[in-house]
Amino acid sequence: MSKAFVRESDQPNDDDEDMTLPPLPPGSKNYMTPGGYARLASEYRWLLDRERPEITAIVSWAAGNGDRSENGDYIYGKKRLREIDRRLRFLSRRLDSAEVVDPAAPRDNSHHIFFGATVCFANQTGEEKTVSIVGMDEIDPFKGYISWISPVARAFLSAQEGDTVTLRTPGGVEELDILSVSYRAIPMEPFVPPSSPRGKRENRQG
Template structure:
């Protein structure tokens, strides 16, 4: 089919792009300093290193002539759109970020944003340590869970020795707060 009869636009690709973690309506984008610095570093890397390199490749590929069958040009342009989309996302997230320093928490006897909490499953006694962090810095394998996750919401304002219940995908769970730290 002739390319003139196909619809190609950036909007089409953005619809299929994986969506970023959404914040609940009317809430702030809380982040730890480490999370903010990580996103800022990624933005700087994209702006100062990756994007200029891809622009150089696309420019070189465009100078080779016929662009319709030029793989370097086609895939370079696609990568450039992906980079630009990520840059826009990072800028929006960083602009709306509210950086919270866990070390400055006044009420260290309760669980709040940034707390590192050791919890024990009441049923099997398994202990786990998690840190409550921002939506953009979650990493379950490292024990960093979002403040909007069901387990985090259940833990908020709890004290050492408290038991909390929450609905998990596997059903109701009950956890005991063993230790609260702010690092």
């Protein structure tokens, strides 16, 4: 059956998205860098103050244009509102539970590896890599940003320059040599709003 003709009450529960989220360790905090927090907060404000009102206006406009079951703007708008509300709830929970830690802030234990550390290490083949330990919502493999609950970050926890740590993976055990540990600002890409839904509708009408 086409989803366009399914009653709203038959749609999947909005909270189903939570089942795919990476879980926090029991009792732990949701650590996040200032840049990561700012990005989530910007997305939250944009969804709440800009996109949701625009989509609501589109739905109201489309509702007066005949049979709703064949009204593409109405069907899309209602679906998008559900997605926005689900995302807003997710962002609200993430922001409410956030423990913001600035990697660049002065610290007494700067030689040991904790959240926010940038670590250069070598694997058993001598290949050198650099990773920065960030929050779960800040992961970027292309930049070497890894979650603080990832296996690599957990293996590094509390270690320091010159240590060798053991990384256990499904593929076996690997020894990693820590070459350097530093704490500095970790750049985060800002939230970039997509094109305005109102603009898209006006383009279609034109």
